[in-house]
Amino acid sequence: AQSVTQPDIHITVSEGASLELRCNYSYGATPYLFWYVQSPGQGLQLLLKYFSGDTLVQGIKGFEAEFKRSQSSFNLRKPSVHWSDAAEYFCAVGSNNAGNMLTFGGGTRLMVKP
């Protein structure tokens, strides 16, 4: 069965600092990978996704993520965080062998210090 681990439950960074949110997945074949963001009391918004091709993926709001097969990771990065980036971030993995369903990680809550 596929699974997703987000090791950091909470992360606090200063505004303007760089950010990296970790995501590790467990799945044998090439996975389909996603990052979503959720503001309090809201639904999830897609930041970016990886299906195939270039392993460095650009998304909205200045975010990017890199697929590293050897490390089973899909970490999310942003070079300079803005106060409006404070939210919860979810990594998800899908596969054709798992009924095309997505499995979500537990989320990482990002706080931004002024």
Add this chain to the structure above:
Amino acid sequence: DGGITQSPKYLFRKEGQNVTLSCEQNLNHDAMYWYRQDPGQGLRLIYYSQIVNDFQKGDIAEGYSVSREKKESFPLTVTSAQKNPTAFYLCATGRGGGVKTQYFGPGTRLLVL
């Protein structure tokens, strides 16, 4: 305005009562999903439907029921059998075929009186 709508935004349930959460979409997506989110936790799949008049149980279907009579609509009923229904419920949609990007509605928060 296109997208996914969920109503109501807040819903209160009394003991022994069934309540229904609405999810409507005008994206023309074939697949629809219901997730439950508890504080500080990820999303857990309740039910999903890949096509009209067909749906499948997810990981935590007990105490819930759904229908898919129209492509645009996928209502979720939280029955009295669900003993701990307080949560945030999210509806999502996706295009047909293979692993899909899922698009989410704004959610419904269910509280027990």
